[in-house]
Amino acid sequence: xxxxxxxIFPVVxxxxxxxxxxxxxxxxxxxxxxxEVVHWNGASLKPWAHSGLAAxxxxxxxxxxxxxxxxxxxxxFQVKLALLVAALAAHFTVRRPGxxxxxxxxxxxxxxxxxxxxxxxxxxx
Amino acid sequence: xxxxxxxxxxxxxxxxxxxxxxxxxxxxxIIGAIxxxxxxxxxxxxxxxxxxxxxxxWIGLAIxxxxxxxxxxxxPLxxxxxxxxxxxxxxxxxxxxxxxxxxxxxRLSMGLSLALWTAVILASRGIAxx
Numbered sequence: 001x002x003x004x005x006x007x008i009f010p011v012v013x014x015x016x017x018x019x020x021x022x023x024x025x026x027x028x029x030x031x032x033x034x035x036e037v038v039h040w041n042g043a044s045l046k047p048w049a050h051s052g053l054a055a056x057x058x059x060x061x062x063x064x065x066x067x068x069x070x071x072x073x074x075x076x077f078q079v080k081l082a083l084l085v086a087a088l089a090a091h092f093t094v095r096r097p098g099x100x101x102x103x104x105x106x107x108x109x110x111x112x113x114x115x116x117x118x119x120x121x122x123x124x125x
Numbered sequence: 126x127x128x129x130x131x132x133x134x135x136x137x138x139x140x141x142x143x144x145x146x147x148x149x150x151x152x153x154x155i156i157g158a159i160x161x162x163x164x165x166x167x168x169x170x171x172x173x174x175x176x177x178x179x180x181x182x183w184i185g186l187a188i189x190x191x192x193x194x195x196x197x198x199x200x201p202l203x204x205x206x207x208x209x210x211x212x213x214x215x216x217x218x219x220x221x222x223x224x225x226x227x228x229x230x231x232r233l234s235m236g237l238s239l240a241l242w243t244a245v246i247l248a249s250r251g252i253a254x255x
Contacts, residue, residue, distance in 0.1 A: 010253070013250045014249075017161075017164065017246050017249075018168075020161070021164050021165055021169070022172075023165075024162075024165035024169070025165045025166065025168035025169020027169075029173065038181050040173050040175030040177055042174070042175060045169070045172055045173070048172050114158070114162050115158040118154070118158040118160075121157075121253070
């Protein structure tokens, strides 16, 4: 299925970016709160993080399926995938409320996943 | 017709910085990656309405605007003539204008902001294609 030459691919990409803003935004903010860098009153951002993550995984999978071989050959994608596996594993294990080391690991890994993700475009052949 | 934006694009196009930026291997990828990180930073900070996050939010927005300007500098003329880039700039102006709405229209302003930012992201991805 080729999505390349239609409006569908940019729209899926855009939803991916919105999912990123919700998920990485909420996660980074909560990690910074754990580290006492920022302070605020109010409810947990978990619902935002989880719906953002669902959107990210779904749209990411759709984009991957549109041209799997091309993605697998892209060095930035390979790095991103490895970092993503590590970040997801850390997200649901070492990242716990109030645990500073978990927050630091989460901040570093999700930042690296985002940086590698943006580089996929630049390393596309 | 005199166009200050075209003038700006032309003068940026002729700078040696534009040349170095567009020729460098890592310049645009790194600035682009920071731009995306700033989207997450700014996006996360608008989820919380606590005034103590105001400074955090402004820093995110400043990084977003700064890296955005640098990305524009890397290919000013191509972007000036891109339909989606023009649409994005128009939407950003509308977002700025909607911030001036009186406080009693809080719900309207929130809905408007959500719709406009969604449109900005769609237009931004469109720039990559034409």
